[in-house]
Amino acid sequence: xxKKDPDSYLFLDKQLCFSLYSVxxxxxxxxxxxxxxxxxxYLQYIVMMVLxxxxxxxxxxxxxxxHLDSGTxxxxxxxxxxxxLIIRARGQQDERVRIISLTDAGKNMRLQAEQVPQxxxxxxxxxxxxxxxxxxxxxxxxxxxxxxxxx
Amino acid sequence: xxKKDPDSYLFLDKQLCFSLYSVxxxxxxxxxxxxxxxxxxYLQYIVMMVLxxxxxxxxxxxxxxxHLDSGTxxxxxxxxxxxxLIIRARGQQDERVRIISLTDAGKNMRLQAEQVPQxxxxxxxxxxxxxxxxxxxxxxxxxxxxxxxxx
DNA sequence: TTAATTTAAGTTGTGCGCAATTAAGTTGCT
DNA sequence: AGCAACTTAATTGCGCACAACTTAAATTAA
Numbered sequence: 001x002x003k004k005d006p007d008s009y010l011f012l013d014k015q016l017c018f019s020l021y022s023v024x025x026x027x028x029x030x031x032x033x034x035x036x037x038x039x040x041x042y043l044q045y046i047v048m049m050v051l052x053x054x055x056x057x058x059x060x061x062x063x064x065x066x067h068l069d070s071g072t073x074x075x076x077x078x079x080x081x082x083x084x085l086i087i088r089a090r091g092q093q094d095e096r097v098r099i100i101s102l103t104d105a106g107k108n109m110r111l112q113a114e115q116v117p118q119x120x121x122x123x124x125x126x127x128x129x130x131x132x133x134x135x136x137x138x139x140x141x142x143x144x145x146x147x148x149x150x151x
Numbered sequence: 152x153x154k155k156d157p158d159s160y161l162f163l164d165k166q167l168c169f170s171l172y173s174v175x176x177x178x179x180x181x182x183x184x185x186x187x188x189x190x191x192x193y194l195q196y197i198v199m200m201v202l203x204x205x206x207x208x209x210x211x212x213x214x215x216x217x218h219l220d221s222g223t224x225x226x227x228x229x230x231x232x233x234x235x236l237i238i239r240a241r242g243q244q245d246e247r248v249r250i251i252s253l254t255d256a257g258k259n260m261r262l263q264a265e266q267v268p269q270x271x272x273x274x275x276x277x278x279x280x281x282x283x284x285x286x287x288x289x290x291x292x293x294x295x296x297x298x299x300x301x302x
Numbered sequence: 303t304t305a306a307t308t309t310a311a312g313t314t315g316t317g318c319g320c321a322a323t324t325a326a327g328t329t330g331c332t
Numbered sequence: 333a334g335c336a337a338c339t340t341a342a343t344t345g346c347g348c349a350c351a352a353c354t355t356a357a358a359t360t361a362a
Contacts, residue, residue: 009268010200010261012216016282017178017271018197019289022218024175025319026296027168032320041347046169049161059311065163067173070311072349079347096310096357110161117160120168125295131167134288137281138170144276145177176349183350192317210341221341223319230317247327247340 020138030123034116038109044080045113047073051086052110056101058091067146085109181274185267189260195231196264198224202237203261207252209242218297236260 012018031042040048043066050057050065059077063069077100080086085106091097124131163169182193191199194217201208201216210228214220228251231237236257242248275282 010265011204012197012200015268016275016286016289017182019286019293020171020175020178021193021197023289023293023296024171025218026293027171029320030296031168042172043348046163046172049163049166053162060309067176068349069351071313071351072347074312076348091310094310094358098311114161117166123296124292126292130288134285134292135167135170137285137288138167138174141275141277141285142170142174142177145174145181145274179349194318211339219319220321222321222343223317225342227318242340245328245340249341 030120031116034119038112038116039083043068043072043076045116047076047080048085048106048109048113051100051102051106052113056099058097058099060097062100080106181271182267185270189263189267190234194219194223194227196267198227198231199236199257199260199264202251202253202257203264207250209248209250211248213251231257 028042031045035042035045038045046066047062050062054061054065057065059070059073063073066073077086077088077098081088084103087101087103089099089101091099121128121131126134160166179193182196186193186196189196197217198213201213205212205216208216210221210224214224217224228237228239228249232239235254238252238254240250240252242250272279272282277285
């Protein structure tokens, strides 16, 4: 079961990773016109989602949620601050920490954003059960890849 | 079946797209140490794979295979050329076309690259049938998203 | 209580992705 | 032939991702 011709391993159309990579790019392109109305990129939208849920977070906690580090997040957060959506304060007990919170404009954007997931669901042309199953497989793979194994 | 609380749509851990995005990033990170030996990025590896399979291709055909355009590919191909892996010739019947082909060094790299898919399979800690099923779902979603629907 | 270590965030540099534009070559039409 | 329409690449500019490094603050250890 599941046997493959070893000679074919380097063929693009056999590789899961390439499908994953392509569909992730395609997803980003599909979001773009929807998020243009909010003047957000996909990652900015993701960060806003975290803040809508948790209200306040420092850079490290945020990085844990979105699987990214300060190298990516710091400039992104500066852009969100420049747009007037968030505040980047310093922790008073620990001066190293940046505490990110939403402005009123940032909070209000949530209402606009609530239409995005439905629009994407429609673009996917798949039903919720199929998407849930796909998500579950992705989450398992993500977990396996993140347990930096030696092999 | 498959009913969800509408209030939860904007929660990160409910969103397939975020899983897809995260696993695609994680995949890139997992490839990095393997491809470092070949001095290739993931996309460069993908392009080399296409050339190992088809020997010769112009930018447009290549873009069709990898779902990317000249804005991404032209600088990448220049870097592969600088590494001595490919040749970027002009079409003789049509001067607009760039014909990409492999140098001997580029052809020889295939032997080294053949170990990469197995190493990634091992990192995934999933079996081939699971990965095949996941790939199939991704391919369907990719197709749906690429049929730029209006909805 | 200094000194060493650790931690949080920021900085720098490279390489994508992609929209928008440009340049140059080809085709079609009359 | 002449010119508009189209096609192929290349270019420009922005925003990620990420490795490697730096800075500054906090913690620990001696």
